Structure formats: C-alpha cells, structure tokens
Amino acid sequence: MNKSYRQNQILKVIRAQAIHTQDELVRALKSRKVPATQVTLSRDMRDLGLIKTPAGYAQVGTDMAASPAGPEVETLAREVLLEVRIAQNMLVLKTPPANANALAAALDRADWPEVTGTIAGDDTVLVVAPDHKTAQVLRARFMELLR
Numbered sequence: 001m002n003k004s005y006r007q008n009q010i011l012k013v014i015r016a017q018a019i020h021t022q023d024e025l026v027r028a029l030k031s032r033k034v035p036a037t038q039v040t041l042s043r044d045m046r047d048l049g050l051i052k053t054p055a056g057y058a059q060v061g062t063d064m065a066a067s068p069a070g071p072e073v074e075t076l077a078r079e080v081l082l083e084v085r086i087a088q089n090m091l092v093l094k095t096p097p098a099n100a101n102a103l104a105a106a107l108d109r110a111d112w113p114e115v116t117g118t119i120a121g122d123d124t125v126l127v128v129a130p131d132h133k134t135a136q137v138l139r140a141r142f143m144e145l146l147r
Helices: 004-014 022-031 039-046 073-082 100-110 133-144
Strands: 050-053 057-058 083-087 089-095 117-120 122-128
Touching: 004 022, 004 039, 004 057, 022 039, 039 050, 073 100, 073 133, 083 133, 089 133, 100 117, 100 122
Parallel strands: none
Antiparallel strands: 050 057, 083 089, 089 122, 117 122
C-alpha cells in the first residue's frame, strides 16, 4: 500500500463521515482494506494538515460545510441522465452530448460505496461496480432519481 493511496483514503474517510479519534480512523480505513498503524496515521495526518475540530478531523484550509466543486450527483442526474443500462458489473449512463464528464465527476466526488470507478466520454458514462448484484442496486438508485 503506497503512501499517496493511503492518504487519499484518509481524506475520503474524513470527508464522508465524522471521525473524532485516530482509533475511529484506523477502523474506518480497515473497513476499506487499508492497513495503517497509529504511528503511520499520525505522520499522514500531519502531512495532510488535518486538525481536530468539534465536528471531527478536517483538513486545514478547507470548509467541510462548503458544497463540493460542482453539482451533486442527484441534481445532475435529474437534469441530464437519459438512460441507464446494465452490463454485467457495469452501468452505461447516457446523457446529452457534452454532459457525461460532469456526471462522472459528480459521481467520483460523491464517493458512493457502490461505485468502483467511472470513465466518461462525450455522452456516455461507464460506471464500474464491484459485482453484478451491486450494479443492480446502483441501477435502482439511478432509476429512483429519474422518477
């Protein structure tokens, strides 16, 4: 496990949930299959500029209450999602031309646990899920947004 990957996972965890102790962070990382010792975490937290706040750990210079750099998946999907097709453990999302990248970026920012990764073209987003069952759950989630 390399340092940059581990640090990226630390940032994802503290952005997704309130973490108040290093012990909580160790458990959250372990659930993502990212091993880390207390000493390593302390070093990573210092390198990342994390501080302890009443709401949990936060990165210095970031406002955790601020909205992400773009619209949320739910908002964007309601506006641009035209079709959702399932293919094994993947979804193919169709959008009008020039909208796929924005939808994929919103999905990446949202860090949905069902999404392993995305690839965007001009009017198509390929969403990779870990397995077929998860892809079906993800498809149902998107279809609910379109109602």
